[in-house]
Amino acid sequence: xxxxxxxxxxxxxxxxxxxxxxxxxxxxxxxxxxxxxxxxxxxxxxxxxxxxxxxxxxxxxxxxxxxxxxxxxxxxxxxxxxxxxxxxxxxxxxxxxxxxxxxxxxxxxxxxxxxxxxxxxxxxxxxxxxxxxxxxxxxxxxxxxxxxxxxxxxxxxxxxxxxxxxxxxxxxxxxxxxxxxxxxxxxxxxxxxxxxxxxxxxxxxxxxxxxxxxxxxxxxxxxxxxxxxxxxxxxxxxxxxxxxxxxxxxxxxxxxxxxxxxxxxxxxxxxxxxxxxxxxxxxxxxxxxxxxxxxxxxxxxxxxxxxxxxxxxxxxxxxxxxxxxxxxxxxxxxxxxxxxxxxxxxxxxxxxxxxxxxxxxxxxxxxxxxxxxxxxxxxxxxxxxxxxxxxxxxxxxxxxxxxxxxxxxxxxxxxxxxxxxxxxxxxxxxxxxxxxxxxxxxxxxxxxxxxxxxxxxxxxxxxxxxxxxxxxxxxxxxxxxxxxxxxxxxxxxx
Ligand code: NAD
Numbered sequence: 001x002x003x004x005x006x007x008x009x010x011x012x013x014x015x016x017x018x019x020x021x022x023x024x025x026x027x028x029x030x031x032x033x034x035x036x037x038x039x040x041x042x043x044x045x046x047x048x049x050x051x052x053x054x055x056x057x058x059x060x061x062x063x064x065x066x067x068x069x070x071x072x073x074x075x076x077x078x079x080x081x082x083x084x085x086x087x088x089x090x091x092x093x094x095x096x097x098x099x100x101x102x103x104x105x106x107x108x109x110x111x112x113x114x115x116x117x118x119x120x121x122x123x124x125x126x127x128x129x130x131x132x133x134x135x136x137x138x139x140x141x142x143x144x145x146x147x148x149x150x151x152x153x154x155x156x157x158x159x160x161x162x163x164x165x166x167x168x169x170x171x172x173x174x175x176x177x178x179x180x181x182x183x184x185x186x187x188x189x190x191x192x193x194x195x196x197x198x199x200x201x202x203x204x205x206x207x208x209x210x211x212x213x214x215x216x217x218x219x220x221x222x223x224x225x226x227x228x229x230x231x232x233x234x235x236x237x238x239x240x241x242x243x244x245x246x247x248x249x250x251x252x253x254x255x256x257x258x259x260x261x262x263x264x265x266x267x268x269x270x271x272x273x274x275x276x277x278x279x280x281x282x283x284x285x286x287x288x289x290x291x292x293x294x295x296x297x298x299x300x301x302x303x304x305x306x307x308x309x310x311x312x313x314x315x316x317x318x319x320x321x322x323x324x325x326x327x328x329x330x331x332x333x334x335x336x337x338x339x340x341x342x343x344x345x346x347x348x349x350x351x352x353x354x355x356x357x358x359x360x361x362x363x364x365x366x367x368x369x370x371x372x373x374x375x376x377x378x379x380x381x382x383x384x385x386x387x388x389x390x391x392x393x394x395x396x397x398x399x400x401x402x403x404x405x406x407x408x409x410x411x412x413x414x415x416x417x418x419x420x421x422x423x424x425x426x427x428x429x430x431x432x433x434x435x436x437x438x439x440x441x442x443x444x445x446x447x448x449x450x451x452x453x454x455x456x457x458x459x460x461x462x463x464x465x466x467x468x469x470x471x472x473x474x475x476x477x478x479x480x481x482x483x484x485x486x487x488x489x490x491x492x493x494x
Pocket of ligand 1: 022149177205212215227229253283
């Protein structure tokens with residue numbers, strides 16, 4: 001019988017109140033990996049109540065002590081890296097090397113935030129009045145609902161949960177329905193690291209049942225959400241109507257690599273292939289547009305097409321596999337439909353474009369795909385496809401390339417290949433994305449810098465780095481007047 005994973009509420013692993021369960025599947029084979037609780041609003045109520053109770057004491061636990069628990073969690077994550085990565089490949093489908101990267105990102109952010117237990121710097125500033133002290137400190141927000149997608153099942157929840165915890169918030173975590181087992185493993189590690197009951201709670205279930213209940217719950221103070229733009233807009237609207245909760249949104253991308261004629265094309269090809277087809281194109285930072293200076297467009301097209309054609313599809317645990325499956329059939333149908341859109345719009349299909357057969361595997365595999373002669377106004381050049389589809393857009397120079405790059409609703413990551421330092425710095429200044437790479441692909445962010453995007457990629461908050469501390473805390477400004485008399489700011493000073 002498949003192993004069962006319950007919700008984790010107030011320090012106990014429990015089934016859904018309804019007793020319902022749902023399976024978690026290996027996307028490459030369709031094999032049932034386990035079963036998890038299928039929760040409803042009644043389970044959310046319990047989890048939120050537990051988080052509210054725990055908040056009373058957790059916020060008063062000294063931050064260095066909170067950090068020490070995270071440090072132990074980081075050690076456990078590091079010790080279990082292989083076990084987590086193997087399950088991550090099985091449950092999400094990405095190849096093992098990338099699965100290890102996903103776990104490593106969780107390890108990195110957990111160590112980083114453990115250190116914030118002894119930092120969380122505030123401000124002390126001079127007062128404009130004599131005998132008066134002025135400073136600002138961080139305060140936790142309260143109960144944070146963490147709602148995450150399936151494409152980085154260990155890294156993304158860790159980016160959210162670790163800063164939330166070290167700042168003194170408590171958490172109710174709703175992972176994506178496609179990757180629940182990884183969520184249970186992460187929460188299990190936090191439990192083992194010594195997190196008190198109720199500080200982190202885990203509730204499995206769909207967006208409409210569990211996610212929606214969190215958005216509306218009066219006991220939830222903040223929603224930290226990563227997912228699609230459509231879901232993110234809905235989250236923001238509902239959370240605004242239900243208590244004007246703080247909402248942090250990390251949404252889609254339509255990221256571009258720009259290649260100028262003077263670029264090192266060998267280097268560029270490696271970066272483009274890695275960014276476009278790594279994780280089967282299912283990264284928010286995946287490269288799905290290649291904006292290329294006309295002089296090298298034909299050569300680049302040939303080289304990219306040859307490499308795309310030769311990529312080996314298969315189960316992510318097999319060492320020879322370079323590209324795993326899409327997460328499920330719905331994703332496959334979506335990618336297929338975009339290929340149709342591209343064809344109808346008049347783009348030239350160079351390679352791929354079809355569902356792929358992988359002997360012995362029942363999963364949703366899709367051929368790495370390249371479209372050429374794509375114009376910026378086409379839908380395949382503007383909308384997020386979230387699959388292994390790359391669109392080549394020829395341009396006449398850097399200025400036009402930047403305009404095309406910035407001309408979409410998303411603004412997460414961009415990259416420029418050139419040997420010209422002048423043009424590189426112009427691009428750094430003018431590319432309107434939250435992440436800019438020079439002579440590297442669009443993927444591979446490091447956790448010590450802010451992560452997030454311009455325009456509809458988000459709503460201005462950032463994950464990771466010390467920027468995440470702002471996302472998960474309130475600022476409290478404190479004035480202490482030790483003059484012993486009434487002193488009026490702005491009035492008695494002039
Ligand atoms: P999704 O929006 O379908 O789901 C994300 C999460 O939201 C899931 O847990 C889902 O159950 C939940 N959800 C759905 N409807 C909800 C509702 N009404 N109320 C509350 N919760 C709800 O996205 P997905 O398909 O899981 O993930 C892919 C998307 O995520 C892509 O657009 C990708 O670009 C984006 N993404 C962004 C980042 C980033 O940091 N910017 C990182 C990874 C993925």
